[in-house]
Amino acid sequence: MSGRDHTVAGRLSGPGNRSWPDSSGRFGAFGGQFIPETLTAAVQQLADAYRAACDDPAFWNELDVYLADYAGRPSPLYYATRLTDRLGGARIFLKREDLNHTGAHKINNTLGQALLTTRMGKPRVIAETGAGQHGVATATAAACFGLDCVVYMGAEDIRRQALNVFRMELLGAKVVSVESGQKTLKDAINETLRDWMSSSDTTHYLIGSVMGPHPFPMIVRDFQSVIGRETRAQMRAQHSCLPDVVIACVGGGSNAAGVFSPFEDDADVRLIGVEAAGEGVGKGLHAATILAGAPGVLHGMHTYVLQDADGQTSPVHSVSAGLDYPGVGPEHSHWHETGRVEYVATDDKQALEAFSMLCETEGIIPALESAHAIAHAIELAPTLPKQANIVVNLSGRGDKDVVEVARLLGRDVSA
Amino acid sequence: MSNNRIDRVFSRLKATGRTGLLPYITGGYPNLDATVALLRSLSSCGASVIEVGFPFSDSIADGPVIQDSFHRALSNGLKVEHLFEAVATARRDVDVALVAMVSCSIIDRIGLKEFVDRSATAGFDGLIVPDVPLEEAQRFVEETERVHLKNIMLVASSTPPDRSAGIAAMSSGFLYQIAVAGTTGERASIANNLPGHIAQLRSHCNLPICVGFGIGNPEQVAEVAQFADGVIVGSAIVRRITQAVDKGSPMEKWIESVTGYVTQMVAAT
Numbered sequence: 001m002s003g004r005d006h007t008v009a010g011r012l013s014g015p016g017n018r019s020w021p022d023s024s025g026r027f028g029a030f031g032g033q034f035i036p037e038t039l040t041a042a043v044q045q046l047a048d049a050y051r052a053a054c055d056d057p058a059f060w061n062e063l064d065v066y067l068a069d070y071a072g073r074p075s076p077l078y079y080a081t082r083l084t085d086r087l088g089g090a091r092i093f094l095k096r097e098d099l100n101h102t103g104a105h106k107i108n109n110t111l112g113q114a115l116l117t118t119r120m121g122k123p124r125v126i127a128e129t130g131a132g133q134h135g136v137a138t139a140t141a142a143a144c145f146g147l148d149c150v151v152y153m154g155a156e157d158i159r160r161q162a163l164n165v166f167r168m169e170l171l172g173a174k175v176v177s178v179e180s181g182q183k184t185l186k187d188a189i190n191e192t193l194r195d196w197m198s199s200s201d202t203t204h205y206l207i208g209s210v211m212g213p214h215p216f217p218m219i220v221r222d223f224q225s226v227i228g229r230e231t232r233a234q235m236r237a238q239h240s241c242l243p244d245v246v247i248a249c250v251g252g253g254s255n256a257a258g259v260f261s262p263f264e265d266d267a268d269v270r271l272i273g274v275e276a277a278g279e280g281v282g283k284g285l286h287a288a289t290i291l292a293g294a295p296g297v298l299h300g301m302h303t304y305v306l307q308d309a310d311g312q313t314s315p316v317h318s319v320s321a322g323l324d325y326p327g328v329g330p331e332h333s334h335w336h337e338t339g340r341v342e343y344v345a346t347d348d349k350q351a352l353e354a355f356s357m358l359c360e361t362e363g364i365i366p367a368l369e370s371a372h373a374i375a376h377a378i379e380l381a382p383t384l385p386k387q388a389n390i391v392v393n394l395s396g397r398g399d400k401d402v403v404e405v406a407r408l409l410g411r412d413v414s415a
Numbered sequence: 416m417s418n419n420r421i422d423r424v425f426s427r428l429k430a431t432g433r434t435g436l437l438p439y440i441t442g443g444y445p446n447l448d449a450t451v452a453l454l455r456s457l458s459s460c461g462a463s464v465i466e467v468g469f470p471f472s473d474s475i476a477d478g479p480v481i482q483d484s485f486h487r488a489l490s491n492g493l494k495v496e497h498l499f500e501a502v503a504t505a506r507r508d509v510d511v512a513l514v515a516m517v518s519c520s521i522i523d524r525i526g527l528k529e530f531v532d533r534s535a536t537a538g539f540d541g542l543i544v545p546d547v548p549l550e551e552a553q554r555f556v557e558e559t560e561r562v563h564l565k566n567i568m569l570v571a572s573s574t575p576p577d578r579s580a581g582i583a584a585m586s587s588g589f590l591y592q593i594a595v596a597g598t599t600g601e602r603a604s605i606a607n608n609l610p611g612h613i614a615q616l617r618s619h620c621n622l623p624i625c626v627g628f629g630i631g632n633p634e635q636v637a638e639v640a641q642f643a644d645g646v647i648v649g650s651a652i653v654r655r656i657t658q659a660v661d662k663g664s665p666m667e668k669w670i671e672s673v674t675g676y677v678t679q680m681v682a683a684t
Contacts, residue, residue: 032550033548034546036475036545037548037574037582038476038571038596040548040574042573181482181486193475194478194597194598197596197598198598299473299475309524310525311521312521313472
């Protein structure tokens with residue numbers, strides 16, 4: 001298969017080889033299936049279909065072709081020399097997920113799930129989207145596989161992200177405005193689950209992150225783990241070593257789970273997840289779920305959540321719409337409890353500074369989500385020796401964010 | 416005979432060959448005084464069990480009518496504590512069986528043990544937690560039993576027979592059959608396959624079987640009453656409350672009208 005010929009690591013995609021989750025869909029104390037009975041048959045069917053796909057090399061061979069020839073994988077691992085020199089510490093490498101088709105890591109998951117959808121014989125996919133990145137990646141994969149596609153998006157987000165709405169429509173998707181609750185991402189997830197309650201016979205819920213009821217967190221992690229597998233092989237091939245530190249931003253946590261999980265057993269590799277501190281934890285609204293939240297139930301999973309004392313979901317904020325979520329994937333909660341991954345938070349201001357620094361030093365405009373991970377690397381690199389290697393997962397490109405950044409910097413870029 | 420009001424009411428219904436009517440109201444909606452007044456009014460119009468929904472910010476199983484009632488109640492600052500107080504107030508002069516319908520998100524935050532204690536103290540007779548699956552149910556069974564509450568679980572038409580047998584084994588009071596594949600809310604018709612599902616369910620379940628989701632008028636109640644032990648009506652009631660409130664109707668007046676509607680449905684059983 002042509003996809004396999006292009007890769008540094010042999011096969012690009014592959015099922016997870018991790019011991020988690022257990023047979024009940026738990027990552028330690030977290031995960032599970034907290035869903036109405038109406039959805040139980042649908043998630044069971046999905047788990048069965050995914051298990052069958054895991055045992056079938058033809059599935060992964062086919063996915064490899066799409067990842068290579070359609071999405072443009074493998075993505076490069078780039079040594080950011082000018083950023084490294086500016087900081088005067090550890091060497092910084094960027095895993096260039098921003099160079100994938102559609103400009104982010106999201107396509108790794110949507111291609112995998114779209115292929116799984118065709119295997120289940122379902123003609124329709126539904127998805128939630130916040131800022132529109134997962135919606136665009138889903139609409140793209142749906143067009144590529146000839147699937148009907150409906151994307152639920154909060155009315156508030158539709159107003160803020162009109163260009164992505166049009167992009168999804170160009171790709172043949174129907175975008176449904178969600179008017180309930182706070183009219184943002186969490187409400188879009190609720191609405192997609194409600195659609196799925198009545199449509200699961202013909203429809204797959206193409207979820208966008210390592211969240212929701214089992215088996216979604218496992219499936220999305222596995223489809224994203226191509227990032228970490230490539231990173232491992234590229235570091236080995238180019239530098240004959242593994243990285244000392246891997247940094248990724250965490251909203252729902254799919255890019256982080258994808259780059260972290262292949263390093264989970266490498267005890268010497270520090271893994272750092274960067275949450276969005278928004279206006280500042282303790283100062284204002286934020287989305288630092290692990291750092292400032294507590295275990296609870298949301299969207300079908302037991303995980304860290306931001307809730308009030310009655311279990312009602314708290315309002316969240318981040319300059320980055322992709323990190324603006326009051327929950328986090330259950331495997332991250334597990335990694336936090338076991339200490340395998342360190343979680344830190346970066347506020348809006350630090351993320352914007354990192355955004356500008358990467359633009360100026362490397363000629364790369366990062367997504368505001370990824371800028372959170374860059375910001376932590378900027379803080380960490382000067383404290384480490386020059387021979388240390390930091391990999392930052394540059395999960396997406398920032399073209400989508402330039403209008404918002406201009407607004408925040410007080411610049412008028414209207415035509 | 417059991418002291419639990421849910422057991423008593425279904426024994427009475429069985430002895431008289433009747434089907435129960437189980438109205439659902441959103442707790443604290445449009446306000447706590449209305450909840451107390453509604454519980455009093457509905458308890459004297461022949462309702463067998465009243466379900467009180469605890470508003471939740473992110474309910475997956477509910478359609479637009481109940482979601483909207485949740486959102487409005489929460490926007491008014493409703494807290495779980497206030498709802499327990501209102502139910503306790505109504506319980507002083509209301510003897511109808513009361514069931515709390517509440518998301519696992521709320522119970523997990525407050526703590527299961529504390530939540531069931533407070534439910535029992537407030538005067539509830541049972542608990543429905545629609546987002547707790549069979550696999551997680553054991554601790555709910557144990558905690559509700561400790562305070563003599565019923566643990567009422569749901570089965571869907573898509574639930575395989577061995578699984579519904581497992582759910583029935585974990586349930587007490589009654590079993591809740593979901594009538595539609597979808598969220599709560601009124602539907603034009605009752606699914607053709609529903610009587611068949613109930614018949615199959617009875618082969619491995621001795622509990623009363625109540626049917627809810629999508630049933631909203633006396634004709635549908637009469638149809639479902641032919642094969643169910645109880646009929647649950649929710650969105651149709653909440654929608655009438657919302658319409659009355661939005662028109663500025665005085666509370667006494669709309670409670671009378673909603674109670675009249677429930678009375679019609681009781682008559683249809």
